[in-house]
Amino acid sequence: MAEAEHSDKNYKSNISHTHQGAMVSAPIPVLICDDSAFARKQMVRALSEWNVTITEASHGLEALEAVRAGKGHLLFLDLNMPILDGYQVLERIRSQDLQTLVVVVSGDIQSEARERVMALGALGFINKPIDAKILRDALGEYGLADELEHRSKLAVDNANRQATLEELYQELSNVAMGRAGALLSELLGVFVQLPVPKARINTADDIAVLLEQLRLETNTSATLCQGFIGPDISGEALLIFDQHSLEDMARLLGSDDELTAARQHEMLLDVANVLISAYLGELGRQIDIDFSQGTPVILGQHYHLPEPEALRRWKRTLTIEVGYRIEGFNISCNLLLLFTEDSIDALNERARYL
Structure with a gap:
């Protein structure tokens, strides 16, 4: 760590010397790495x-x-991304001795993620979501504010690009997912691996395919359903557990009792209360909605795909899919939120303000 800190100080000094030595200071190359177009746009505005x-x-x-092309003297790096995630990027920057200063910007608020x-x-x-003040304070804390010069107006390629609503919902979900993951981490005393959330507008047929895919991928052992409602917005949350998760969860929670059906139900409700409540609470905070939740219903020890008639009411809906994995244990679950067709216009109206 001492060598890394020494290298950071030297590189910051080099940036300062390089840009302040010229008669007219050249702009510093900044790289924003995030799979969410909406998150990148937020960072562009903050900069x-x-x-x-x-x-x-x-x-x-x-x-x-x-x-490597010299476009990232300062790198703002997300953690949960496809192809290479933020941890892998940091590992390669270190092993290849690449010259860049990295500030992580993530919705994962687990203390172990920071460490x-x-x-x-x-x-x-820096925790998401980000704005100009949060960034300004962080740059001052990290000793970078003096290295970067202010300017009154920024000309940026793609500055006027509008993120799609699906991209916006994905980023809102990313932040909500991080909050729920952190609470699950505290409950179980483990590190929770967070994926890239998926948000899309689906038809009833799409939902049937998605549920079948989850059933095959997770070898489902238990499913919990809980309705939720807010002003002009409602839907259902499905929490789907892998078949081996319950045994390992009981071990993590320190239960030496026999894993009876009653004990399984109790654990399912505990985890659901953390994940669904935390997720909806953070999502609601971002779009200024207080969600009320119904009574959770455990659908059974073996998940069965709903009949086609039951899916026809979801003619067109926003679905958000998040998968949680516990590092070092055979524990995984998928959180799937289905917003009713009537909710989409109200969600879009609130999202446009963002």
Whole structure:
């Protein structure tokens, strides 16, 4: 860590010397790496007061190529991404001795996530969602504010690009997922691996295919369903557990009792209360909605796909899919939220304000 800190200080000094030595300071190359177009756009706006040139990358491999090309003297790095995630990017930056300062920007608020990225050489960690003030304070804390010059207006390629609503819902879900994952981590005393959430508008046929895919992939042993409702918005949350998860969860929770059906139900309700409540609470906070939740219903020890008639009411709906995995244990579950067709217009109206 001492060598990494020494290297960071030297590189910050080099950035300062390089840009302040010229008669007219050149903008500092900044790289934003996030699979969410909406999150990248938020960061571009937060950087608008600084004299920087911005390059965007949608995954870790693309970011590494940009760093090698000299486009990322300062890298703002997400953690949960396809192809190469943030941890893998940090590992390669260190092993290949690439010259860049890395600030992680993530919705994963687990304390162990912060510890891991700092151990891998990150300069700092900022929780999503981000805005200009949060970024300004962070740059000051990390000693970068003096290295970056202010400017009144920023010209950035793709600055006017509008994120799609599905991209927006994915990023809102990313932040909500991080909050729920952190609470699950506290409950079980483990590190929770967070995926890239999936948000899309689906038809009834799409939902049937998705549920069947989850059934095959997870070898489902138990499913819990819980309705939720807010102003003009309602839906159902499905929590689907892998068949081996219950045994390992009982062990993690320190239960030496026989894993009876009653005990399984109790554990399912405990985990569901953490994941669904935390997720909906954080999602609601971002779009200014207080969700009320119905009584959870355990659908059974073996999951059966709903009949086609039961799916026809979901003619067109927003679905958000999040998978949680417990590192070092055979525990996994999928959280699937289905928003009713009547909710989509109200959701879109609130989302447009963002």
